Amino acid sequence: MKQYSIKDIAKLCNVSTATVSRVINNNGRFSEETKNKVLEVINQTGYMIDDSARSLRTNVTYTIGILVPDIKNPFFADLVQKIEELLFSKNYSTIICNTDKNEKKEQAYLHMLENKKVDGIIVISGSYQHGFKFQSSLKEIPYICIDREPENFHNTVFISSNHYQGGLDATNYLFNRGSQFPAIVVKKINSSTKSRIAGFKEALKNHQVKFLKSHQELKLTNKNAVKKFLAKNPQVDGFFAADDNIAISLIQYLKELNYQIPKQIQIIGFDDIPAANVLTPKLTTIQQNTKKIAQTAVNSMMNAINKQNEKGSQFLIPTKLINRETTR
Amino acid sequence: MKQYSIKDIAKLCNVSTATVSRVINNNGRFSEETKNKVLEVINQTGYMIDDSARSLRTNVTYTIGILVPDIKNPFFADLVQKIEELLFSKNYSTIICNTDKNEKKEQAYLHMLENKKVDGIIVISGSYQHGFKFQSSLKEIPYICIDREPENFHNTVFISSNHYQGGLDATNYLFNRGSQFPAIVVKKINSSTKSRIAGFKEALKNHQVKFLKSHQELKLTNKNAVKKFLAKNPQVDGFFAADDNIAISLIQYLKELNYQIPKQIQIIGFDDIPAANVLTPKLTTIQQNTKKIAQTAVNSMMNAINKQNEKGSQFLIPTKLINRETTR
DNA sequence: TATATTTAATAAAACGTTTACAATCCAAAA
DNA sequence: TTTTGGATTGTAAACGTTTTATTAAATATA
Numbered sequence: 001m002k003q004y005s006i007k008d009i010a011k012l013c014n015v016s017t018a019t020v021s022r023v024i025n026n027n028g029r030f031s032e033e034t035k036n037k038v039l040e041v042i043n044q045t046g047y048m049i050d051d052s053a054r055s056l057r058t059n060v061t062y063t064i065g066i067l068v069p070d071i072k073n074p075f076f077a078d079l080v081q082k083i084e085e086l087l088f089s090k091n092y093s094t095i096i097c098n099t100d101k102n103e104k105k106e107q108a109y110l111h112m113l114e115n116k117k118v119d120g121i122i123v124i125s126g127s128y129q130h131g132f133k134f135q136s137s138l139k140e141i142p143y144i145c146i147d148r149e150p151e152n153f154h155n156t157v158f159i160s161s162n163h164y165q166g167g168l169d170a171t172n173y174l175f176n177r178g179s180q181f182p183a184i185v186v187k188k189i190n191s192s193t194k195s196r197i198a199g200f201k202e203a204l205k206n207h208q209v210k211f212l213k214s215h216q217e218l219k220l221t222n223k224n225a226v227k228k229f230l231a232k233n234p235q236v237d238g239f240f241a242a243d244d245n246i247a248i249s250l251i252q253y254l255k256e257l258n259y260q261i262p263k264q265i266q267i268i269g270f271d272d273i274p275a276a277n278v279l280t281p282k283l284t285t286i287q288q289n290t291k292k293i294a295q296t297a298v299n300s301m302m303n304a305i306n307k308q309n310e311k312g313s314q315f316l317i318p319t320k321l322i323n324r325e326t327t328r
Numbered sequence: 329m330k331q332y333s334i335k336d337i338a339k340l341c342n343v344s345t346a347t348v349s350r351v352i353n354n355n356g357r358f359s360e361e362t363k364n365k366v367l368e369v370i371n372q373t374g375y376m377i378d379d380s381a382r383s384l385r386t387n388v389t390y391t392i393g394i395l396v397p398d399i400k401n402p403f404f405a406d407l408v409q410k411i412e413e414l415l416f417s418k419n420y421s422t423i424i425c426n427t428d429k430n431e432k433k434e435q436a437y438l439h440m441l442e443n444k445k446v447d448g449i450i451v452i453s454g455s456y457q458h459g460f461k462f463q464s465s466l467k468e469i470p471y472i473c474i475d476r477e478p479e480n481f482h483n484t485v486f487i488s489s490n491h492y493q494g495g496l497d498a499t500n501y502l503f504n505r506g507s508q509f510p511a512i513v514v515k516k517i518n519s520s521t522k523s524r525i526a527g528f529k530e531a532l533k534n535h536q537v538k539f540l541k542s543h544q545e546l547k548l549t550n551k552n553a554v555k556k557f558l559a560k561n562p563q564v565d566g567f568f569a570a571d572d573n574i575a576i577s578l579i580q581y582l583k584e585l586n587y588q589i590p591k592q593i594q595i596i597g598f599d600d601i602p603a604a605n606v607l608t609p610k611l612t613t614i615q616q617n618t619k620k621i622a623q624t625a626v627n628s629m630m631n632a633i634n635k636q637n638e639k640g641s642q643f644l645i646p647t648k649l650i651n652r653e654t655t656r
Numbered sequence: 657t658a659t660a661t662t663t664a665a666t667a668a669a670a671c672g673t674t675t676a677c678a679a680t681c682c683a684a685a686a
Numbered sequence: 687t688t689t690t691g692g693a694t695t696g697t698a699a700a701c702g703t704t705t706t707a708t709t710a711a712a713t714a715t716a
Contacts, residue, residue, distance in 0.1 A: 005671090017674090027675095058673080274603060279608070379703095665709085683693105
């Protein structure tokens with residue numbers, strides 16, 4: 001039952017541990033003969049390397065930590081899954097840390113990741129306003145940021161969708177499909193939504209419409225609010241929802257208020273979560289290219305690990321409009 | 329920049345490494361005075377323990393591996409998130425392994441987890457028919473199975489929802505709401521759906537209706553198939569969909585065929601994925617208690633780690649019917 | 657006071673690798 | 687034959703912990 005160690009293998013092969021190690025790592029030179037002998041014995045015994053020992057010696061763990069605010073969010077789940085897949089193909093393990101946007105958990109996880117001496121950390125959409133401790137402790141471990149740049153991180157690699165362009169495209173689409181007065185609905189202001197709003201405003205400008213405060217609304221969180229808003233602003237004939245979940249509840253309220261979608265009011269969302277394609281009517285939305293984001297992130301992570309400093313770089317990944325039934 | 333080791337701390341404290349270690353682990357005896365001194369220095373230096381070294385010595389990693397077929401599936405995501413949270417509260421790290429139901433990835437991940445000497449493995453809904461290598465290599469590492477018992481695992485702890493009861497409840501509900509001839513729609517046969525079907529059949533028996541082959545259908549994968557099926561079996565006035573995704577497409581087809589839901593045909597699903605509550609009409613479904621499943625699983629895992637053998641145990645967690653709009 | 661007991665601390669080995677350096681082997685060159 | 691040098695292998699230290707056995711010091715007991 002006892003696990004075999006490299007010493008056992010060495011003894012069984014009449015060879016030194018150094019040689020066994022070299023064969024395992026295909027590193028240094030050895031004769032074809034010893035190589036075969038060692039491999040043979042390893043196979044027979046079912047010897048498994050001990051990564052703790054190896055890491056202790058080499059200071060490399062082949063493990064990456066991912067900090068994610070909410071793995072149940074389909075966009076994050078998708079992103080994490082794709083990153084994990086890529087890392088796996090490069091022989092890295094991934095430790096996924098669900099922070100719940102909870103400062104305590106963030107700190108604790110960072111501690112854990114440091115203790116585990118992970119080779120790098122990928123931070124997805126962190127808020128981390130309390131970044132001080134975070135930043136200082138991460139001096140040693142390379143990290144990159146995806147989706148949202150944590151406020152207290154500076155001079156880091158930063159990868160996200162081009163939210164600005166996405167917002168611009170979405171709004172232009174509403175115009176092109178006949179809306180005269182589109183409004184944007186936002187719930188939380190952060191670096192992503194800020195860019196989407198900027199895109200929205202740019203589209204207005206392109207269409208020679210001046211941005212009024214009725215163009216942007218934050219509090220359409222129930223049927224009544226929507227009713228009131230539309231009574232006050234009857235000219236509104238389109239909504240750019242800053243994310244699909246906002247769009248989903250908006251559609252629900254509008255249907256309850258007997259508005260016709262997209263005939264009277266068009267709607268476009270952002271993210272393309274699975275539910276978007278299952279609604280009645282199906283949601284037109286802006287899809288983020290999670291695959292490309294993941295690729296870029298993993299690529300940057302590898303560069304960071306290999307001391308190829310990219311700090312300060314920003315990678316903006318294009319989005320794609322998915323036309324469904326909430327636009328004309 | 330160099331990382332402090334326990335030796336450095338010991339030197340700075342005029343004390344042996346053994347003492348430092350004992351203070352860190354709050355283990356063995358030491359005076360209040362030395363304890364304070366050591367803690368003080370640790371704080372000042374920012375010393376961080378090296379888990380590789382510790383694991384090498386103790387043979388304990390405080391890490392658990394989770395094998396999951398598809399983290400993007402909301403049910404799995406939910407389950408994994410809850411397990412992770414519980415493990416975290418017990419100071420365990422979680423390595424989430426997304427296997428994509430791909431044998432190669434399963435094997436490779438198991439290898440990885442073994443090399444990393446994780447303290448335990450939680451297998452979610454594995455297929456693992458090719459289990460030989462799996463099983464043999466897992467002789468040393470405790471594992472438990474959730475949701476579906478892998479076919480080549482024997483004598484393991486097994487935790488899942490009570491699919492039988494869920495199926496029974498679902499079908500009874502259709503009857504109670506006025507259906508005379510409910511049919512069950514299944515896509516894949518596995519241990520979970522088998523139980524759901526068994527529950528369905530039991531409900532038929534309870535209502536003195538004999539199970540005919542028209543009661544169960546596997547291939548309603550497009551509008552036309554549904555049309556044909558209903559033409560041939562006009563008496564069908566309710567569907568128990570073996571999972572919510574089946575229910576969702578079913579609803580879509582039925583709507584396109586101008587059936588009225590739930591007036592003409594009632595539908596009930598299984599899982600309660602987020603989309604279920606966003607459909608038109610909203611889906612009545614059977615909700616799994618992921619929280620309870622997660623708790624039970626983590627509990628069993630801890631027992632397994634502590635050599636409290638529960639092998640052979642089965643834990644069946646009750647489900648809950650969520651009444652929405654696809655039933656009368 | 658002498659002895660037994662409790663408490664605090666240490667020294668050193670061990671965990672399983674990798675690797676710098678040294679040693680050996682063997683064929684080819686001189 | 688001797689020398690040389692490349693290829694192969696070995697020796698032993700090191701990585702940062704924990705822990706066993708031991709000692710030293712302090713305290714209690716007789």
